[in-house]
Amino acid sequence: MRAIRYDRYGGPEVLQLVDLPQAPLAPDEIRVALSHASVTPLDCKLRAGLLKAHFTVDFPKVPGRDGAGVVSEVGPAVTDFAVGDRVCLLARHGTQGSYASERVSYADDLVPIPGGLSDEAAASLVNAGLSAQVSVFETARIEAGMKVLVHAGAGAVGGLIVQLCRHLGADVTATCRAANRDYVRALGAARAIAYDTEDFATLRDQDVVFDLVGGETHARSYPVLKKGGQLVWLVAAPVVDRGAEYGVEVTRAMIADRREPVEAILTMVAKGEIVPQIAGILSLAEAAEAHRRMEAGEVTRGRLLLATG
Ligand SMILES: NC(=O)c1ccc[n+]([C@@H]2O[C@H](COP(=O)([O-])OP(=O)(O)OC[C@H]3O[C@@H](n4cnc5c(N)ncnc54)[C@H](OP(=O)(O)O)[C@@H]3O)[C@@H](O)[C@H]2O)c1
Missing domain, CATH: 3.40.50.720 (NAD(P)-binding Rossmann-like Domain)
Incomplete structure (x- = not known):
């Protein structure tokens, strides 16, 4: 799998594209082949070391708080999801992030993508x-x-x-x-x-x-x-x-990682009640450029995404 990682705090240049071995699945784990991840201000602040007082970063760190893709493998104890399901995911604090071509998750961190909604839209909304x-x-x-x-x-x-x-x-x-x-x-x-x-x-x-x-x-x-x-x-x-x-x-506003609010907003978008906002899409290899743009105030009108697949 391909991923973006950093092994120290610093500027966008600490973000490096790496090849990582695929981890075996535990019985209750789900592998998601990610097509898109969103770039959030928190990713930049964590990388820059601005949140040391609030969050511990375990190096090397794969950044990214969310993403969208398709289930590619499930452990034998998984009942809620099957291979081929389109999902978006929450990458909780302290776990491997979503700037990667795949990620291992638990069912509690996954939300089905409603029919008719693109991966890009879903990734921008998590x-x-x-x-x-x-x-x-x-x-x-x-x-x-x-x-x-x-x-x-x-x-x-x-x-x-x-x-x-x-x-x-x-x-x-x-x-x-x-x-x-x-x-x-x-x-x-x-x-x-x-x-x-x-x-x-x-x-x-x-x-x-x-x-x-x-x-x-x-x-x-x-x-x-x-x-x-x-x-x-x-x-x-x-x-x-x-x-x-x-x-x-x-x-x-206390924003804890929970599936229900994400399910609710995806449903509203699927019904056409609100529209997703996508500022642009860069490749996974351009993660450093994405962080540079965000820190320069150049990202506007929604989420900047990375195409991770
Ligand atoms: N857990 C939490 O508490 C939590 C959760 C989510 C987000 N946040 C924080 O909320 C902030 C926004 O997040 P986001 O993801 O929406 O970021 P974003 O997509 O990067 O949007 C930031 C926006 O700030 C606007 N802006 C900059 N200076 C402004 C000013 N003086 N007055 C009014 N608007 C101004 C910009 O508007 P223009 O594009 O029009 O210039 C830009 O679109 C970030 O600081 C983020 O860390 C906190």
């Missing part, structure tokens, strides 16, 4: 979809008529949050770069505010702000909320909780 589903349905509990501001509305997670909130009947405003205004409006935002030319902080009376940026953007989001509103944040730049001062609830 980690980003999990984050968006949990944030919208479990953390913020968005309802029809709510006024919602979504920061980073053109990103992989933010774009899905925009679509989910619109689907639920919320009144959505999103921030994005000026060139992406039309894009986020097409996703369902009633208003798009360009972070590079406009000031979102003049908004008022929002029920919920989704903060996927942190830092200064987080700090400037408090006056935008009505009293009793909710500021939902995902881990990005560090934040300072000023909820008590402004009379708002500040909640971190």
Whole structure:
């Protein structure tokens, strides 16, 4: 099998394409021939050593949090999946990642891909979809008529949050770069505010702000909320909780690897209720270039994928 690995923290250049021997399967294990993996900001932060305080990286490390492909072999104790099933997978923290031509998984980490959905679409939706589903349905509990501001509305997670909130009947405003205004409006935002030319902080009376940026953007989001509103944040730049001062609830969306939110978002996409967002596709050998683009802020309008097959 081919995989991308790194054996020390560093820049994108530490990512190396290697050939690895195929591991034998334990009775309850499932081998997935991967066609695509997504490149997430977390992959880059882990590789750069920015998350040493939170996550242990066992070197050599194969990066990647998710992927899509087909079951190529099952252990004798496996009952839920069979060879030929199309699946997407969650690669849990501390396990081998998905920047590889195949990966060994357990049934709990696999979600069937609904008919009609491509591998590319599925791969773009696993980690980003999990984050968006949990944030919208479990953390913020968005309802029809709510006024919602979504920061980073053109990103992989933010774009899905925009679509989910619109689907639920919320009144959505999103921030994005000026060139992406039309894009986020097409996703369902009633208003798009360009972070590079406009000031979102003049908004008022929002029920919920989704903060996927942190830092200064987080700090400037408090006056935008009505009293009793909710500021939902995902881990990005560090934040300072000023909820008590402004009379708002500040909640971190806790994104744990679970199949159910992924199943839910795949079903919504299969029904045509929301659309997948794919920023581009590079080859597995171009993983370092993918990380360089992500760290340079060049990845926009969804997930960048690696074709791993
Ligand atoms: N477990 C967790 O807490 C968790 C889970 C998932 C994601 N996250 C974090 O959430 C963040 C977004 O993740 P992602 O996967 O959606 O990343 P992404 O696809 O790379 O999107 C990032 C987006 O940020 C936007 N952006 C940059 N600066 C901005 C600003 N000042 N104001 C508004 N938008 C700005 C960019 O918009 P333009 O393209 O329009 O320039 C870009 O599309 C990352 O920091 C990630 O680590 C945390």
